[in-house]
Amino acid sequence: MMYVWHEPVWQQLVQSQRQQRFHHAQLLHGLAGVGKQALAIELAQALLCEHHQQLVRCGECKSCTLFEANTHPDLLMITSQGQSISVDAIRELASFVHHSAQQGGNKVAVIVNAHKMTHSAANALLKTLEEPNVGRYLLLTCDDISQLSATILSRCAKVQVAVGDKRLASEWLVAQLPQEISYPWLADFSQQPLIVQQWYLNEQLAHIDTLYKFACDIKASHNFASAQKILSDYPDLVNILCLFIQKQLKAKLINGLALQAYNEAQNALYQFMSDNTQVLGLNQPLALSKLVNTLKSTFK
Missing domain, CATH: 1.20.272 (Zinc Finger, Delta Prime; domain 3)
Structure with missing residues (x-):
């Protein structure tokens, strides 16, 4: 699922693929509450689609069907267990990318909140980043890239995800909240609309x-x-x-x-x-x- 403020970022990704500059490791970074994980999942589905054109998934192929059912064998989602992402999880990723794709196409691994990797996990990830395989993609999300090592940053294409048009985000948020909800501090979070939505939920x-x-x-x-x-x-x-x-x-x-x-x-x-x-x-x-x-x- 993409949000209205994601469109400029998506066009940037589409253009990089069209010009054959699409990097095997994409680091989606920005404030919490801008939908980086949702964007990474949308990108993962497009990369796994058998018939995608310019990162537009068909929604009908077997790969898309498996993805929608959360049973795609060539997708690996890595999230923190507790407060950190362990080295074992990253080792699993290394094994995942080096095995053949079960659907015969691409394989995609998504690391949510990559800044939560332990030092050992980050070092293990470097080995995978340094030896990219054809048809293997790593999508990382991060709230604060200053928490990632310079070596990891240098091996990823950095894509900033932000709310460029506050009006669009505000209109979207108004549609999510009951009309009677109005607080003077809401404007302080206009660039993090998903945080406000989660608070409401x-x-x-x-x-x-x-x-x-x-x-x-x-x-x-x-x-x-x-x-x-x-x-x-x-x-x-x-x-x-x-x-x-x-x-x-x-x-x-x-x-x-x-x-x-x-x-x-x-x-x-x-x-x-x-x-x-x-x-x-x-x-x-x-x-x-x-x-x-x-x-x-x-x-x-």
Whole structure:
């Protein structure tokens, strides 16, 4: 499935194939929530189609039928198990690409969130990237290419996936949400529409709005208990709270907050983010309280 904002990227891929410049390893990178995995799957189906023309699948051949049924033997999907992609998964990929295609055509492997590969897994992948076989394609997705090694980057065609036309994405998102849903912070995520859609499906929009209100009036901290419970129930929303706080800090800097006070607040925020990511068994209420107290003293 492709989204309306994918069209420019797709045309770029089509042109590279038409000009016989289509690389065997495609790295689709960009912000979370832009549909990189969906684009990779669409590309995989086109490459596996027996009759595709300029990456347009026919939808009727045996290969397309197998793909739609999620039983295509020449497609390998690799995703993280827990927080990482193991070296064993990449070794399986190496074996996969070196065996003959059961359908007699191409073989495609998709690595979702390639930045989650362990160091050993990344090293194992290099061997496969260095020795490409005809008719074998690797499609990688990545939120942050700075987390991939320079050697892997140099062996892939890097394709940035982004929302170029915010209007198209906004119109698409409006069609996904009930009309009564309207939050002032939605515009902050106009370049990540699928994240907002997932929040809606997970019934998290009200929680995020609570975090937004907490960040906007952190000096009063009326919603401290509610914010803490939300972060406890949904740890992945810590970064969203930090984003809202950071936006408030920038606004206060523009409105006259002293640079030293701004830097102190930023350091406290970075420490809070780091602790939530790295400290096992973190006393989160205490960590949040410490951050709030630092910000309150900053905003005097």
